[in-house]
Amino acid sequence: MLRRLAASRSSGLAALALVVALLPLALQNAYYYEVAILVGLNAIVCVGLNLLIGYAGQISLGHAGFFGLGAYGSAILTARYGWPPLAAMAVTTLGVAALAYLIGRPILRLRGHYLAMATLGMGIIISIVVATEDQLTGGPDGMSVPALSVFGFAFAGERVWYWVVGVALLVAVWVARNLVDSPHGRALRALHGSEVGAEVAGIDSARHKVRVFVISAVYASIAGGLTAHYAGFVTPAKVTFFHSIELVTMVVFGGMASTFGAVVGAAVLTTLPQALTLFKEYEMVVFGAVMMLTMIFMPRGLVPTLAALFDRPEGPGKASRDAGGGGIRPPAR
């Protein structure tokens, strides 16, 4: 069943839409809604990040930076300069896209662990600037953000936001799935397999890598903007290295090169800490152990492994092992 879900673009999307539509039946109070909204927002970032990590095979340990820029950009333009939220989010997203392009051009020439270091450095630079420029950002205390309003209609309350985020997630997944099946997506998978091989076949790998980097940054920026307006508050905690790591973990945990894997990874790893608060002081130990055990016993991630279980001979698990199993390869010697 999982295979059929993953196999067809439209039916997978329909299944996700069904989940989004039916989930409120199980959400008993505002707290559950809040968790569901957080899952959706993280899932949007992960779907974008998965394009970069899962399909193109390029790692980023700095995507919380783009998420944070999206959140703070929208927050600063609305709170300090009185812009309408939608315009603020649009301009911020354009700005983040331009920045990702400028950073991506030189950075994406690097490979493997060097790329990991460079993106990590980029993320840390952004987080320090955000925490230090307190005149603009409120510093470590954060700043409050006006509510999202469109033509006088203000979005408020968990129930309204649930649908906003739900629709945004569906659009994000739809765009991502189309992108994967486009010539651009095929080029990405080709250069993931072998960059030299892809270039021999006439693929401008530098251009495609930068493009997918910009796209994933735009996903993060939009999710950041939505998060800021939803929470009504932003703090530098969402811009830190740890948040970047969290995002990458969600993608890898759910299953690389699987759009629904990214959604599932975000869902599991967003709800898990909420559930683990029951364990109080053992929270970190359990979280770390779950992370390790899952990756040791399911190195390809949750969704591809489960899909392969349901359908052994030629399931999507095999395909995604070929596409996603490589990850970053160590340099050949």
Next chain:
Amino acid sequence: MSAQFAQYLLTGVTVGAIYALVALGFSIIYNASHVINFAQGEFVMIGGMTTVSLTAIGWPLPLAIGAAVVAAALVGFALEKFAVEPARGASVVTLIIITIGASILLRGLATLVWDKNIHALQAFSGDTPIQIAGASLVPQSLWVMGITLVIVLLLTWFFGRTLLGKALLATSHNRLAAQLVGINVRHVLLASFGLSAALGAVAGILVAPITFTSWDVGVMLGLKGFAAAILGGLGSGPGAVLGGLALGLIEAMGAGYISSAYKDVIAFVIILAVLFFMPSGLLGTRSTDRV
């Protein structure tokens, strides 16, 4: 040489020596297994915290230090045996996530075994500052520099003159060929994790009297060690030392002359600039792609 410059120089070399030790740990594990061990910083924490608690219950300092280094090495063995070895053949990103999981687990255990407070370790030989060229230097800095130097010399001897060291080098060059000439690669991997953990623990013990130690001290030191290893060229021993010292000096000078709030920004901008012109770090070998 102005007194101010001398002060920044000494601070930079002290911090840089610590980064170098952590970076060496990254490089040794990377060489043996192509794994970037993001739990490297936790060895630093284990070293410092174990020494603090053992001296607190009355152990003499040298004995406590020895026990702490052994404890960290055992954790290193366990990490290799129970987390990295079973996941052999997984993609590099997966391995990174496993070691990040291990670092969260170890930090969690540290809050259970110890607490969330900040602890001080007594300096090895007093706190009376020494005056050098107008700059003041705590004796602990001399310990840091001296022991780092000794360790670098020992490692040079280890990799150049001993059988295990040469086996480690051989495995890093070609795992299969090493296996074919009779090297037990699994023992080599275990040894590399134990050695890296011991190096990290030494760094953590040396720095504890200067910066104090706590359950989360490994996070930042681990990151800086990784940055230093990349800056110098991943897998290169001299590169790790050079990268560590350079990073320490950049930070000290940046904090002193430009802005202490932005010292990490300055350091990372310079690392990015170096990588832009030298994509394999300062002393790294240029990698080629096999099609």
